[in-house]
Amino acid sequence: MSEALTESLMSAWPAVALCLVLTLALARQRVNLAKSERATAKVSNKFSQAAENLQRLQRDIEHMVRELPFCALLVERDTGLVTCVSRYAEEHRLGMPDDVKDLRLESIFQGRHPDLLPGIRARLATGIRGRVELHDRVPMRPGTTDGQAIEVAASLAPVGSRVLVTLRWKDEPGARPMTRAKRDNSVIRSILNESNVVRGLEKAVELLHAREHAGHGVGFCVSLLDSRSRTLRAIWSRGLEGRMQQSLNTIPVIFGYAPNSTAALLSKAVQVDKTAFRDSFSFDELEMERLGEWTSFPITSSAGEVLGTFDLFVFDGVRFDVSPDAISNFLFVASVLLERHQALSTIVNQARADRLIKRIGEKLLSADAGRELEVLYHCIDDLQAHAELASGRVGLIFCDEAGGLAQTGTLFEAGARMGEGRQWLTEQFHRLATSSGPVTRDGGEGAELPELVSLTAGEDSAIQAFAESLPIRPETRQAVWSVFPMASGGHLEGLLLFADTPAVTSEQNALLSTVAPIFASHLVRTRLLRELERRAHHDPLTGLYNRGHIEEKLKAEVERSLRYRNTLSVILFDIDHFKQINDTYGHDVGDEVLQAVARRVERSLRSVDRVGRWGGEEFLVILAETGKDSALLVAENLRRTVAEGEYGLPSPVTVSVGVAQFRSSDGTGSLVKRADQALYRAKQNGRNQVAEG
The missing domain is CATH 3.30.450.20 (PAS domain)
Known part of the structure; x- marks a missing residue:
């Protein structure tokens, strides 16, 4: 009765597998539909952003005309x-x-x-x-x-x-002063449609009416504020050269370091002479013996955000007066140019990020079976190479097939392995979330996970402790970190990590927070596919190959032996008096015996050997490139290994073994039949022995 039930259940597995495949296909179709809807929403958002940018540009033009x-x-x-x-x-x-x-x-x-x-x-x-x-x-x-x-x-x-x-x-x-106003009007009109910042500033300098002074005791410089590195980068200058020009290329935005860095922080003009400069500022690169006065004006956007600075240098012995209206006109034009440059840079960077996200999504969706993790590694490399993330290091931690943790990315040291599992990773992330402040919890099934996009805390003790527990590169331990949970259904699939110095920008976080759900979906899909494959190919009780899959393996080995004339042997064995064990101690004990025998046999074989459950208490072992003599030795070792095991029964558990070597005239059926006949002889001769077929 039990054998008939087992055979019935095993014969139903193909139908179950087909149902799972159809369910997975339907789920994938729904995922693709959701991705299409998100893509449509993203395009709609881009059109909305373009309309907002156009409206803002029109407001800027009207503001300029008003002034x-x-x-x-x-x-x-x-x-x-x-x-x-x-x-x-x-x-x-x-x-x-x-x-x-x-x-x-x-x-x-x-x-x-x-x-x-x-x-x-x-x-x-x-x-x-x-x-x-x-x-x-x-x-x-x-x-x-x-x-x-x-x-x-x-x-x-x-x-x-x-x-x-x-x-x-x-x-x-x-109306006589209109002569200068006419020139200013011409300059401003010529800048209205100028997209190149440097060309626009070259034209805008005419608003200062200082052409004859530039390079003759007076210098100008416009610097752009880099929010990522917190530095001012000179993008245009006039009347400066040599060491002075080089020293202004990059200046850190630190209060009291230089007049322009202080002006950027305070968002108001800073003017110093030679004496005040020496007493108040730590910047000592300039040849202050020649410089008489340094005035720095912040360049602000229409929303009041500091975009950069305009610096006016007057050297000793030079008298230079510029009207406040001229400065205001120049600052306004510079603001329009820098804000337009910033908007164009944002659009270009967003387009690049969109292409990257699309490329990663397509790679992960089209990954061949068995290459899912390899493609994931390539996607992490693509992410690291993106210009927005090139200054930092990207890392990915996820749960592997064995239940442990695996990692990839430039954040980790090459060849390092992690021995922890999903539970440890979830606990670590909860600890990070708790240390970062109040968090909300999702309502999904399983362990609660914080609804966090990122966690950034350069000196936070929890992040430092987490960093020390990972095989990361030493230079990233003191960096600022962002940690992105990759979760599905309330279960943490992994963490996407990013470390940068001196800070992680909002643009970097936005890109990574978009990619993290894509990686999470890929990990879930890979896990489900492997689980489906495992259920389709493995016996649920013993974990060994099931009858259908071990037959496929045997067929492949037979074809290989015929093609390359390799030796091949099979072992067929079953547990002696197994029906008596079931009848005496119950089917639950019988199942435990089957599992224990399967484990001991699997551990005793080579990694290239294949073992599967043939049916009931029968098992089949495939010994590739193994002759009869070696196969008999393996069979005897297998018999002895089972007999020496402890199974919690008063009487020993033994197996009878049949061995058969492949012949050129054999098919899979005839080969297994000869092994079965040898097994029958071993039983007839008293069991717990090996027979040759």
């Missing part, structure tokens, strides 16, 4: 609606109406400019590709006909979907 020191207007190409007017035009109202809301060109000119308005209309209708100049003469005092008139000139320049219109009244009392 222009002359009469300027932004006009819609299609409707002629005036969307922005400079503050100068509103305050002086040179031909402007009292109500500047819902303003149109007709309201501004009010019929007093007979040639100007039709010309502007015609240009707007035909399209403007470059700068256009129009001229007219209007009464000096609107509404009079005393014959006194002045010339007015309109300059039109395209700015996106709008047109910048500037008006200049020549020979008007109080």
Whole structure:
């Protein structure tokens, strides 16, 4: 009865395996669908970000136009609606109406400019590709006909979907300073669409009206704040050379180190002379014997974030005066250029990160069976090579097949192994989460895991203790760490680690927090596939190969022996009086005996030998490249190993063994049949012995 039940259960395994495969395929389809939905959401977010960037750029342009020191207007190409007017035009109202809301060109000119308005209309209708100049003469005092008139000139320049219109009244009392304003207007207009920061700053220096001074006792420098390394990097300079220029290339943002680093931290201008510099600052690279004064201005974004600094150097014996308006104009233009540069860099970096994430996801999804971990190692290498993470070290800890821990990545020393398991890893992560402050818990099944994206604490004792328990490179022990849990269903699959100096940036954390769930899904999928394969190929009671898989192995060995003329032998053995053990002590004891015999036999064989449960209490051993004489020795050793075992029974447990060597005329069936006949003879001759077939 028990043998029939066992055979019935074993025959049902292919159907169970098929069900598991179909379930896995359905789960994978759902995963792919979820990935498609996330990709669609990501594209939607990018469009939203692009729209926000466009709106912010339009606001910056309008802000710039508002601050222009002359009469300027932004006009819609299609409707002629005036969307922005400079503050100068509103305050002086040179031909402007009292109500500047819902303003149109007709309201501004009010019929007093007979040639100007039709010309502007015609240009707007035909399209403007470059700068256009129009001229007219209007009464000096609107509404009079005393014959006194002045010339007015309109300059039109395209700015996106709008047109910048500037008006200049020549020979008007109080309008003579417009000559300098005209130059500033031209400079600012030329910078509006400039994407190269250095070229833009070369043009913007004209706003300081210091061309004749640059290089002759006066120097300028613009530095960009690198939030990752907390340094100021010089990206443009004028009038500086040699040692002074080199010393400004990289300056750490430390209070009191230099005027520009202090200005960046305080977000306000810092001005020092030679004496104050020596008394207040530790930066001693500059030739301060020649430098008379150093003024540093922070360059801030529209949101108030410090983007960098503008430094003005005046040397001994030189008198240089620059107006606050000129400084303000330069700082505003520099802010627009740096903010645009930062936005473009963010877009480019995000595009690179998106390509990396897509490439990693495709690699992991298309990994061949048996190569899942190898592909995972390659993906970690790709992650480390990404520009955003190249300054630090990446590491991955995960649970392997045997239940222990494995690791990969440049964070770890080559060849090191970890002997702990999943429980230790979960406890360590909980300890880290607790030390980092309050955490929330998920509601999933299994052990509760903190819903944390990252943990960063360079000097935290818990992280230091965790680092010391890992085989990491010594130089990373004092770095700042980010730890990302890779969890599924409340169970920790592993940890994604990143260490960098002096800090881990938000961009690095954002990239790694996106990749961590992808790695977690891959580890879960790999574990489920291997579990499915194990159940399909192994006997659930003994853990040995089941009948179907050991037959496949035997068929492959027979084909190899025929092709290469290698020797091959098989051993077929079963437990003596096993039915009596079941009847006397129960099936639970019988199962324990089967498990114990399987373990002892498996340990006694070579790593290249294969053993499987043939049926009931029968087992088959495949001895590749083994002749009959050697096979008999192995069989005798197997018989003795089983007989010497302790099974908790009053009587010994023994096996009868049949051995058969492969012949060229054999198939798998005939080979096993001869071993079975030898086994039968061993039983007939008294059991607990080896017979040759």
